[in-house]
Amino acid sequence: MTTQLDRVVLIGVAGDSGCGKSTFLRRLTDLFGEEFMTVICLDDYHSLDRQGRKAAGVTALDPRANNFDLMYEQIKALKSGQSIMKPIYNHETGLLDPPEKVDPNKVVVIEGLHPLYDERVRELVDFGVYLDISEEVKINWKIQRDMAERGHTYEDILASINARKPDFTAYIEPQKQHADVVIQVLPTRLIEDKESKLLRVRLVQKEGVKFFEPAYLFDEGSTIDWRPCGRKLTCTYPGIKMYYGPDNFMGNEVSLLEVDGRFENLEEMVYVENHLSKTGTKYYGEMTELLLKHKDYPGTDNGTGLFQVLVGLKMREVYEQLTTEAKVPASV
Numbered sequence: 566m567t568t569q570l571d572r573v574v575l576i577g578v579a580g581d582s583g584c585g586k587s588t589f590l591r592r593l594t595d596l597f598g599e600e601f602m603t604v605i606c607l608d609d610y611h612s613l614d615r616q617g618r619k620a621a622g623v624t625a626l627d628p629r630a631n632n633f634d635l636m637y638e639q640i641k642a643l644k645s646g647q648s649i650m651k652p653i654y655n656h657e658t659g660l661l662d663p664p665e666k667v668d669p670n671k672v673v674v675i676e677g678l679h680p681l682y683d684e685r686v687r688e689l690v691d692f693g694v695y696l697d698i699s700e701e702v703k704i705n706w707k708i709q710r711d712m713a714e715r716g717h718t719y720e721d722i723l724a725s726i727n728a729r730k731p732d733f734t735a736y737i738e739p740q741k742q743h744a745d746v747v748i749q750v751l752p753t754r755l756i757e758d759k760e761s762k763l764l765r766v767r768l769v770q771k772e773g774v775k776f777f778e779p780a781y782l783f784d785e786g787s788t789i790d791w792r793p794c795g796r797k798l799t800c801t802y803p804g805i806k807m808y809y810g811p812d813n814f815m816g817n818e819v820s821l822l823e824v825d826g827r828f829e830n831l832e833e834m835v836y837v838e839n840h841l842s843k844t845g846t847k848y849y850g851e852m853t854e855l856l857l858k859h860k861d862y863p864g865t866d867n868g869t870g871l872f873q874v875l876v877g878l879k880m881r882e883v884y885e886q887l888t889t890e891a892k893v894p895a896s897v
């Protein structure tokens with residue numbers, strides 16, 4: 566079947582399990598609308614089921630446990646407006662279920678461990694983000710979720726992170742260099758915080774990407790250290806620090822934006838938003854409004870929420886420009 570779409574825009578969201586992909590995708594839904602955005606979890610392209618991986622002695626992160634040929638063929642078909650019969654990996658049983666039909670949509674998001682791994686798939690991706698959670702923070706988030714909701718022990722969680730580490734380093738992490746933006750989540754530098762509750766979040770924005778102009782603080786291209794706390798932004802100890810400046814990241818020229826600390830009063834976020842430019846907002850305060858809409862999402866009061874919303878807005882901008890370009894007849 567071929568659906569009439571001017572342009573299917575393909576977004577890649579890469580990251581390890583438990584790195585906040587679902588939260589980010591929920592924020593994207595606000596911007597594109599549930600109806601117009603289809604999410605494909607790349608776990609569905611595991612070629613080996615749980616038993617198969619165990620027998621072969623490989624993890625799900627290992628390319629040998631995944632069918633990249635099928636992934637490429639199916640993503641390519643979706644991008645050209647064709648429906649696919651996508652396999653399903655069932656996390657409850659660890660088995661591959663019968664395939665399901667997936668239709669193309671205005672926006673197709675491929676999320677998971679390997680959206681930017683295979684060169685052919687990467688070429689199809691219009692905009693890619695990598696969620697880069699430092700080990701200290703990853704352990705903390707996993708502990709919060711897996712101990713509370715899944716009954717795992719601290720030792721189990723640590724052992725599972727460590728067991729995945731070599732393959733994570735070999736196959737997942739290198740995708741960072743191919744992402745248009747990387748959201749790095751690190752422990753704060755403001756105080757010593759063993760539990761990693763306070764976060765330093767960096768938005769690494771690649772320069773020279775078509776239709777993507779990095780957001781900046783105050784003055785494009787300069788280097789800025791900013792303490793927004795004072796009369797206009799309420800902060801309790803240890804406050805908030807922001808940074809903006811040019812840098813080099815894995816051989817790419819980038820612009821960095823950084824927020825260290827926690828926003829005390831979300832309503833005042835508009836003050837910070839006001840000092841950011843090229844955010845992709847359509848009206849005054851849109852970014853703050855999007856944050857306020859989901860106060861309950863994890864990270865809404867720190868740089869993770871702020872940058873997830875900002876990246877979503879930039880994706881909307883890229884989407885609009887790509888679809889406009891697709892409508893303009895090619896000049897002769």
Ligand SMILES: Nc1ncnc2c1ncn2[C@@H]1O[C@H](COP(=O)(O)OP(=O)(O)OP(=O)(O)O)[C@@H](O)[C@H]1O
Nearest residue numbers: 581582583584585586587588706709710863864869
């Ligand atoms: N910004 C954040 N701040 C604090 N905790 C967070 C943040 N994002 C995610 N978490 C924690 O990490 C957990 C996993 O988040 P989420 O479900 O969004 O990740 P995921 O990558 O989709 O995970 P999975 O692939 O395992 O389903 C959440 O339950 C929450 O405890």
Ligand SMILES: O=C(CO)[C@H](O)[C@H](O)COP(=O)(O)O
Nearest residue numbers: 582608615625656657659678
């Ligand atoms: O890294 C993962 C992505 O979600 C999972 O561990 C992988 O998909 C295997 O799933 P399961 O542990 O349920 O067999």
